[in-house]
Structures are given as C-alpha cells and as structure tokens.
Amino acid sequence: METKKHVKNLIIGFGKGGKTLAAFLAKRGEPVVLVEQSADMYGGACINIACIPTKSLIVEAEKGTDYPRAYEIKEQLTASLRQKNFEKIAGLENAEVITGKAAFASQNEVTVQLAAGGEVRIEAERIFINTGSQPSIPPIEGIGSEKVFTSAGLIAEAGRPEKLVIIGGGFIGLEFADMFAKFGTQVTVLDRHAQFLPDEDEDIAGELFKVLTEKTIHLVNDASVEKVEDVSNGLVTVYFTQNGHQKSLTANAVLLATGRKPSTDDLNLAAAGIQTDKRGYIQVDDQLKTNAPNIWAIGDCNGGPQFTYISLDDFRIIRNQLAGNKQYTSLKDRQPFPTCVFVTPPLAQAGLREKEAHKKGYEVKVFKIQASTIPKAAILNERRGVLKAVVDAKTDRILGCTFFCAEAHEMINTVQLAIHAGVTYDTLANMIFTHPSMTEALNDLFVSPA
Incomplete structure (x- = not known):
C-alpha cells in the first residue's frame, strides 16, 4: 500500500552530517524526515561498522583481551550507540525516522520501499543526501568467495582468522593488519604500490614499516593480485605477481582494503537530474549544493575526504547557510x-x-626527536616511533607535523590549532605543558632543527 506525505526537509542517510542536521532542523521547529535503509545502521557507518567498532577492538587488543570477549564488548557498544542515536532523532517533536530504501522519483519527490513492507512517497522542499560510501570491489577472479570480506564484513565475524591476507596497503589495510596481529592472527598485506606508503616522507614510512614488521606482519609491496581460490578445510589461496614472479598464499580469510566508492547506485539520481562524476560521486559546488537547487550532498557521497569529522563539517557549512550565518558557509x-x-x-x-613543503617551494627547517626520549612514553611502555615537524624557515611558522608515537591522535590536535592560529614554532617550544604528558614532548621537539 502506498502513502504520500509532504515535508519541508528530507534527509537520506543516518550518518554524522545527516543526523546532526536532522536534530538542528527539528529543534528549530522545522519538520524533518530522516530515511535510513537499515535499522542496523541507525547512527551511520562510524558507530556501526567503521570508526567506533574498529577502535573498540583495537583498544581491547592492546589490553590483551581475547577476541571472543573483545567482539562481545564491541557488539554491546555499537548496539547501545545505535539505540541512543535512534532515540536522539525519533524522540524530537518535529522529526521522524523512516526505515527503508529511498530512490528519487523527481527533483522533489522520493519513493521509500519500507523495510516493514509497503511504500511511501515523500515530497520535500529540501533534500539532503547523506548515503556515505562502501568498499570498492576489484575485478579479481574468485573475489566472490565466502572467505573474502570487506572491513565491515570481517568485524561482523564472531571469530578471528588464524591467517589473514589483506589486499591493499593503505591506512585501512594497515589498521586491520595491526589490530588482528595483536589478537594473534598471522597477517600478510599485499600492496600494489612498489613503495610502502608512497605519500609519506620516507623516514616516517620507514619507521612505521619497521614497527609493523617487528610485530610479524608481512608487508609485500609491488604485489598484483590475480586470483582468489577456495581450497579444502575452509582455506582460501591468493595468487599474485610480485616483481614478475608468480606467488601464492593460503589463509583462512581475505580482507579487501582496496578503496571505496559512493553509495549512490540505488538512489536513481537521474530522476532528479543530479550530476555525478565518473566514479559516481555526487557533484557539489562550494556550498555542497548539487546542480538541483533544492538538493545538497553531505559526507562521503559528495567525493570529499572520507572522515566522520568532515561529514560533521559539511553539516556546519549547510547549517550556516540555512541559519543565515554568513561565516563558514562554503568549502572555501x-x-x-x-x-x-x-x-x-x-x-x-x-x-x-616535508616532501610536500619542498614541492610547494618552501625553504624549511625540520625538527625531529625519537619517541623513546619522552618520559610519558616510558611510563606507557611505548617507546617506539618518531616525532617530526616542518617549519617555514622564513617565518618560523609551523607548516606541518607527523607524530608516530603513543597518544599521537591526541597530540596532533594541539599542533593543528597552532597551525590554524599561525603561531611560530617557538610558541610551542616555550609553552608550559602538564607533566608527565606526551604533549610536553613539543618542548623538546622544537628546540633545534634535526
């Protein structure tokens, strides 16, 4: 049975940008409908199949928790967050959550095939697409094997593989390699690039390579995967070429970490006349508007950087437009x-x-210290790594920093603030930080160039 409704704002997808926008609009008194195709994805990819569950597993691995218990903790965490996210939107007076698959019927109308059966047609004045992205599956023979997983599929498995082959040596592949190695899995990473992490400075990439291989992670570069084949006893063999030589590996599971693509195929964008690029990402202007004047695209599906915090920043850009705030309303x-x-x-x-600064024509000063010199690193019993900073030699302003050390994910935010503020490096060199802390290492890092 088909029903039809009219609403001022329709958001397709429960990701970070979409759900935050839904709450903002509802609290302003504007009716909003949020459509999510699966009840298992309330709250978006981050809390259900990406950032939160993987980081939960990583933390438990570092604690020494065995995999079955770590998996249980991860499942409880994501279930709790999923319910809270649903309630945060569904509990608002002007908001409604509809579970079903949306597709455009026209520029102002969307058809939703309800998960519970039936169909609803929604006519909306403004539509915001927030459908995210999904793993890109390469055209490799045998890739449809049940032993081949995407990142979301692998962490949905209650058991861990004894042997794991990861196809793809980018950041997602390395995170999974490190995590499963900590749980005791034998991991091999097959990377098509001839050089390990070619976009990083060689000294940083070399340090990371050293640390990962010391954990018995086998990193294979210049590897072209040709075939995946199921064999007996639940095993799978991966055939690849390296330096012109045919090779193979047998494992319990294969993880695809070969990039991502937009989740836009089923939206029938053509019915709304929405333009996409050759990869399927929705084309937007600097205000995140599509070529249709009443439709915006938020987050991964618009081809921007694929991070949860960028989706949140997309929300800010749209929020300020709708609220009449003339500041921060554009990607510029x-x-x-x-x-x-x-x-x-x-x-x-x-x-x-450093290499990027040179390419841009900067004359630079480079600062570097080993993580082993930091007192807090010794306390944490994590002395591995290096801290590196690149400074404009003419202005003494910080151009960039790379931290490969304990708590680097927290430290980097302090430096990012300094870069935004345009302060000189000696500001951090002479800042008074708490002790013992990893951040106080900035005092030592900026003492003298390497």
Whole structure:
C-alpha cells in the first residue's frame, strides 16, 4: 500500500552530517524526515561498522583481551550507540525516522520501499543526501568467495582468522593488519604500490614499516593480485605477481582494503537530474549544493575526504547557510584538518609533510626527536616511533607535523590549532605543558632543527 506525505526537509542517510542536521532542523521547529535503509545502521557507518567498532577492538587488543570477549564488548557498544542515536532523532517533536530504501522519483519527490513492507512517497522542499560510501570491489577472479570480506564484513565475524591476507596497503589495510596481529592472527598485506606508503616522507614510512614488521606482519609491496581460490578445510589461496614472479598464499580469510566508492547506485539520481562524476560521486559546488537547487550532498557521497569529522563539517557549512550565518558557509572556508591511522602506536599528521613543503617551494627547517626520549612514553611502555615537524624557515611558522608515537591522535590536535592560529614554532617550544604528558614532548621537539 502506498502513502504520500509532504515535508519541508528530507534527509537520506543516518550518518554524522545527516543526523546532526536532522536534530538542528527539528529543534528549530522545522519538520524533518530522516530515511535510513537499515535499522542496523541507525547512527551511520562510524558507530556501526567503521570508526567506533574498529577502535573498540583495537583498544581491547592492546589490553590483551581475547577476541571472543573483545567482539562481545564491541557488539554491546555499537548496539547501545545505535539505540541512543535512534532515540536522539525519533524522540524530537518535529522529526521522524523512516526505515527503508529511498530512490528519487523527481527533483522533489522520493519513493521509500519500507523495510516493514509497503511504500511511501515523500515530497520535500529540501533534500539532503547523506548515503556515505562502501568498499570498492576489484575485478579479481574468485573475489566472490565466502572467505573474502570487506572491513565491515570481517568485524561482523564472531571469530578471528588464524591467517589473514589483506589486499591493499593503505591506512585501512594497515589498521586491520595491526589490530588482528595483536589478537594473534598471522597477517600478510599485499600492496600494489612498489613503495610502502608512497605519500609519506620516507623516514616516517620507514619507521612505521619497521614497527609493523617487528610485530610479524608481512608487508609485500609491488604485489598484483590475480586470483582468489577456495581450497579444502575452509582455506582460501591468493595468487599474485610480485616483481614478475608468480606467488601464492593460503589463509583462512581475505580482507579487501582496496578503496571505496559512493553509495549512490540505488538512489536513481537521474530522476532528479543530479550530476555525478565518473566514479559516481555526487557533484557539489562550494556550498555542497548539487546542480538541483533544492538538493545538497553531505559526507562521503559528495567525493570529499572520507572522515566522520568532515561529514560533521559539511553539516556546519549547510547549517550556516540555512541559519543565515554568513561565516563558514562554503568549502572555501574549510581549514586543513588532521588525520590519524590507529595502528599502535598511532600515526597522526597535520599540515604539510616535508616532501610536500619542498614541492610547494618552501625553504624549511625540520625538527625531529625519537619517541623513546619522552618520559610519558616510558611510563606507557611505548617507546617506539618518531616525532617530526616542518617549519617555514622564513617565518618560523609551523607548516606541518607527523607524530608516530603513543597518544599521537591526541597530540596532533594541539599542533593543528597552532597551525590554524599561525603561531611560530617557538610558541610551542616555550609553552608550559602538564607533566608527565606526551604533549610536553613539543618542548623538546622544537628546540633545534634535526
């Protein structure tokens, strides 16, 4: 049975930007409908299949928790957050959550196939697409094996594999490699690049390579995967070429960490005349508007950086437009942002790397210290890693920092603030920090160039 309703605001997808926008609009007294295709995804990918569950497993692995218990803790955490996120929106006076699959019928109308059966057609004045992204599956023979998983699929398994092959040596692949290695899995990473982490400075990449391989993670570069084949006893064999030589590995599971693509295929964007790029990402202007004047795209699906905090920043840009705030209403207003890879110790980065600074024509001073010199690192019994900073030699302003050390994910935010404020490096060199803390290492880092 089909029903039809009219609403001022329709949001497709329960991700960070969408749910935050829904709450904002509802609290302003504007009716809003939030459509999510699965009850298992209330709150979005971050809390259900990405950031939160993986970091929960990483933390439990560092504590020495065995995998069955770590899995149980992860499941309880995500279930709790999923329910809280649902209640935060559904409990608002002007908001409604509809569970079902949405597709455009026209520029102002969307058809939702309800999860409980039936269909509803929603006509909306404004529509916000927040459908996120999903793993990109490479055209490899045998890739449909039940022993081949995406990141979400692998962490949904209650048991861990004894042997794991990861296809893809980017940050997602390395996080999973490090996490499962801590749980006792034998891990091999097959990376198509000839060089390990080619976008990083060689000294940082080399330090990370050293730490990961010391954990018995086998990192194989210049590896071109050709075939996956199921064999007996629940095993799978991966065939690949390296340096012109045919090789193979047998494992209990294979993880695909080969990039992502937008979750837009089922939206029938053509019915609304919405333009996409050749990869399927929704094209937006600097205000996150599509070519349709009443439709915006938020988060991963618009082709921007794929981080939860960028989706939240997309919300801010749209919020300010709708609220009449003339500040920070465009992507042009977005500041550079930090990133972090949650291996152990974490690798965090803000601003320019040394090679990027040189490429941009800066004359630089480079500062570097070993993590083993930091008192808090000794307390944490995590002495591995290095801290590096790049400074403009003419202005003494910090161009960028890369921290591969304990608590780097927290430290980098202090540096990011300094970069935004345009302060000189001696400000951090002479700042009074708490002791013992990892952040006080900035006093030592900025003493003299390496």
